[in-house]
Amino acid sequence: MGTNYDVVIVGGGVVGSSIAYFLSANPDFDGSIAVIERDPYYTASSSSLSTSAIRQQFGTAPNIAMSKFSIDFLRQVKTRLAIGDELADIGLHEPGYLVLATPERADAQRAKNRVQRGMGVDAELIEQVDLARRFPWLNTDDLALGSLGLGSEGWFDGPGLMQAFRRKARTQGVNYLAATVTGLTMASPGKVGEVVLDNGERLAAGTVINAAGPWSAGIARMAGAELPVVPSKRCVFVFETPARIENCPFVFDTSGFWLRPEGQLFLCGIPPVREN
Template identity: 45%
Template sequence: MSGTGKSVRHVDIAIVGGAVTGSSIACHLAMDPRWTGSHLVIEKDPSYQFCASALSAASIRQQFSTAINIEISLYGIAFLRDIGARLAVGDERPAIDLHEGGYLFLATPEKRTILEANHALQTKLGADILFLEPEALAARFPWLSTDGIAAGCWGRSGEGWFDGYGLMQAFRKRARAHGVPYLAAEVLRAERDGAGFRLTLSDGSAITCERLVNAAGASGARRICRDLGVELPIESRKRMIFTFDCREPVADCPLMIDPNGTYVRPEGTGFLCGSAPEEAADPETGDFDVEHGFFDDHLWPTLAARVPAFEAIKPGRAWAGHYDMNLFDHNAFVGPVAAVPGLHVAAGFSGHGLQQAPAVGRGLAELLVHGRYTTLDLSPLAFDRLAEGRKLSENNVV
């Protein structure tokens, strides 16, 4: 592209959004030996300072209640375990510090049957999840208070946390090593251009393409779809993460989720925690302000009641990021948009984007190159379910 700021560049596929999802798509496209076309990535913030990939709690689990989400994460953990070989660039092998400490979901008596049903599906599909009665919970996690707890499920392997920013950069570096260009610009307008699309960029240039992949996150994905006459029911919702140190040791702590939704996991020598606020206190927002009262009034009391050692802590740094929250059913939209031929979406992950990026990137690349899913069928996440009113009900939303 010339330096005039007014040039027009044509590619076969343009991917809007260069964080973990967009970079996974770009990387998998480039690695497919049958792909002989051209594609590029447009990312408005090449520093990635505010992207969800860099600001989330960066974890992976199989403890979902729907088969597709479980299968996506089973593929995801296999990918993360082998990331050094899968995304190596020359002699450089990426490392993401994967720690398989497991998730621990706790259930009250009225939610025990839901936990049992979820566990049956998870283990049927091959997830290594243990169902633990209160006595077994106390024996395995002696620092845990089981007051009011009827049972728990813990991921013995295949669940844990990792360096999310490192995963995003590994996809990006591998894509760039294959020659995929990354443009530092914002898409100001998307419109149809014959059978394809024209994207007007913030630097004054334009991109034309035959197919368009919209992986632009919360506000960006919605705006691009709206430009093309499609309403995407996605909003930006703020999630805050707080860190702290604990005076007493809490050995072998997994990512524990209290029945009220508060979660905590180890982070370095300390811990990090968070929770979704009540729905009435969870408006759409674009700010990154940390509300420290949320920790004092909600998180700390919950954690101290569940883990008595957490009564004596020293708060550390805190930050806020954003989920692209799918208001329809809290699951991602992945795949083509029938009303706009050539348009594909990968948006609305509702906090699951990092762990689902390996499978979603591979799946969309398969659709774009082969015209169908050739490995894991992601059609349950199809955008068409919105028009059909067919919700993918997921009980385990954290």
């Protein structure tokens, strides 16, 4: 006989584990929750490979609203995800994002800044001449301006956040199962009835949540649905330099290139021109 859960979450990365945490912390919910995660080491999960940076400087209101919620939560993680006296430290730094714009992109950047300011985002537009003065290590030759977030932007320990969600969810009664979801059976059209695991177990589920990240299209297909989610390769590089840059923000170049400090080192990357 199979096991029953009110909610089965497929994927225990930061999304699946945060859903498990928030749902199990909700006083209006008293059901049972299982998270199915095939890799307890999270070797290939986005959540353990992420650059773990957060910004407020988006161009649309929903993205800004989500990011505001997130930074408020990240500031409270220490106590919200504490277990007993053990605080959850995710090393949040908030030195801001410096988003650069060429003359061709300057108007679009100004328009974004108006949306951001309208939603209470503290981002300062800095014209080229001041940019060169305030960031002497930056080559400003092809730039028109930069937009500097004055707080609520930076980076943190992303894998640490995922583990903190997971640990806290477990103390709140969530059951993590190390298994691969291989199939979904339908109770009725559009309603999943059972989650089938590679160990032969079948879990009856009231609700199934697809939190399989880059693999979520495959999970959706098991229920006969098409999700437009396609994995996309990204590379992050580490370098060191004898130069010391005090209070270096997350720098987002107009080319898509980005860099940020990580201790004494730097991380950087650029979106690939062509996927391979």
